[in-house]
Amino acid sequence: MYESGDPRRYDVPPSTFPQRRVDYGVWLDPLHYTKVSLPPEDIVPYLGPGANTFAGRLFWFVMEHGHSKCDYPHPDQAMMRKRVLGHAKAMDGIRPPFIKAMVEARIQYKKTGEICHENAAAGESDLATAVCRQVLEEYQAMGRDPTLWLSCRSTETHIRSLVGDGIFDSTDGFSDSGMDPFHHSLLEGIQCRLYDTFVCFGDGPRWTTEIVDEALQEWISSESGTANTFPISDKLDICNS
Numbered sequence: 001m002y003e004s005g006d007p008r009r010y011d012v013p014p015s016t017f018p019q020r021r022v023d024y025g026v027w028l029d030p031l032h033y034t035k036v037s038l039p040p041e042d043i044v045p046y047l048g049p050g051a052n053t054f055a056g057r058l059f060w061f062v063m064e065h066g067h068s069k070c071d072y073p074h075p076d077q078a079m080m081r082k083r084v085l086g087h088a089k090a091m092d093g094i095r096p097p098f099i100k101a102m103v104e105a106r107i108q109y110k111k112t113g114e115i116c117h118e119n120a121a122a123g124e125s126d127l128a129t130a131v132c133r134q135v136l137e138e139y140q141a142m143g144r145d146p147t148l149w150l151s152c153r154s155t156e157t158h159i160r161s162l163v164g165d166g167i168f169d170s171t172d173g174f175s176d177s178g179m180d181p182f183h184h185s186l187l188e189g190i191q192c193r194l195y196d197t198f199v200c201f202g203d204g205p206r207w208t209t210e211i212v213d214e215a216l217q218e219w220i221s222s223e224s225g226t227a228n229t230f231p232i233s234d235k236l237d238i239c240n241s
Helices: 041-046 048-052 054-065 077-085 096-112 117-123 127-141 152-163 181-195 209-224 232-239
Strands: 205-208
Touching: 041 048, 041 054, 041 096, 041 127, 048 054, 054 096, 054 152, 054 181, 054 205, 096 117, 152 209, 181 209, 205 209
Parallel strands: none
Antiparallel strands: none
């Protein structure tokens, strides 16, 4: 069973969508909405205990990073927008103000358990899933394979399949304040690298396995006590030695 939002879950994406899903630049009347107390479907795996898993940390890091101060250099906003949204027409047509509202709605729900009426239209429970289906439909029509792109949960699964569960012992289940400074700093460095390389399918960030493996090299090296980075293909021997 694939996780919610994973492209492999949708064998045959629907061919049409309600018109309200097509032009996200058209704002609905915010007064039509009251506060939303149900979470958007795409963030459910990353709430509660799920927020303190590798997948949850990665998801919320990407959501919140644009609002935080970072010591790492990042591409400018124009370059980032082109990378994140330009891979699919379904994403490229969504206007920045609505994307901002979608992000704010999700962060707001994580912090307060509800979404204010100003952001309610961008926080509808199935909105992100509908956008994702449009991206999948476009990919399939162009002969591109969307399963090559990993969601946050699939990224964690991929990492565990490569290096086992032990590497997560210093991070899983800990809040940011409860994690030791070394592992917190190291994890943030990996997250920053992934932040600079993700694309959005509407329901969250995605990466190829090659991108994830490259970002992992520093983490694997530190955990194994090896000073230099090494090919990802060698990691199992080093970590199990």
